[in-house]
Structures are given as C-alpha cells and as structure tokens.
Amino acid sequence: MKSEIQSGCRLHPSCESCPFPYCIVDDIPSLLRETKILEAKEMVGKGMPVAEVARRLEITERTVFNYLKRD
Numbered sequence: 382m383k384s385e386i387q388s389g390c391r392l393h394p395s396c397e398s399c400p401f402p403y404c405i406v407d408d409i410p411s412l413l414r415e416t417k418i419l420e421a422k423e424m425v426g427k428g429m430p431v432a433e434v435a436r437r438l439e440i441t442e443r444t445v446f447n448y449l450k451r452d
Contacts, residue, residue, distance in 0.1 A: 417440065425449060436444065
C-alpha cells in the first residue's frame with residue numbers, strides 16, 4: 382500500500398513513480414515496535430527489571446509484559 386504522502390521519501394523522490402511494492406513510511410511504526418519488542422526481551426533476558434526496561438524504552442510496564450508474551 383502506497384503512502385498518501387505525494388512528495389516521496391529518502392529512497393525515491395516521488396510516491397507516484399516509486400518502484401517499491403510497499404511504502405517504508407507506512408511501515409516505520411511497525412518496525413519501531415518490533416525493535417522495541419526485541420530490545421525489551423533482550424533486556425529482561427539479561428536480568429534487567431521490567432520497570433527499568435519500561436523507563437529506558439519509554440513505554441509502560443504493562444507494555445513490556447505484553448511484549449514478553451509475544452512469540
């Protein structure tokens with residue numbers, strides 16, 4: 382799905398003629414979330430308290446617990 386942004390991005394100057402099958406701008410939030418999930422799991426796996434993980438990632442403790450439940 383192409384983004385509604387018509388000015389392009391750092392990879393291609395125009396959305397209308399973009400050769401990519403999907404828009405990276407649309408995927409940035411999901412990529413950031415996946416990165417935080419991996420970071421949270423790694424930090425907790427190394428013994429860091431959930432409260433500290435939440436503070437460092439700027440998320441709630443509940444979100445950390447939800448991330449830990451994911452496969």
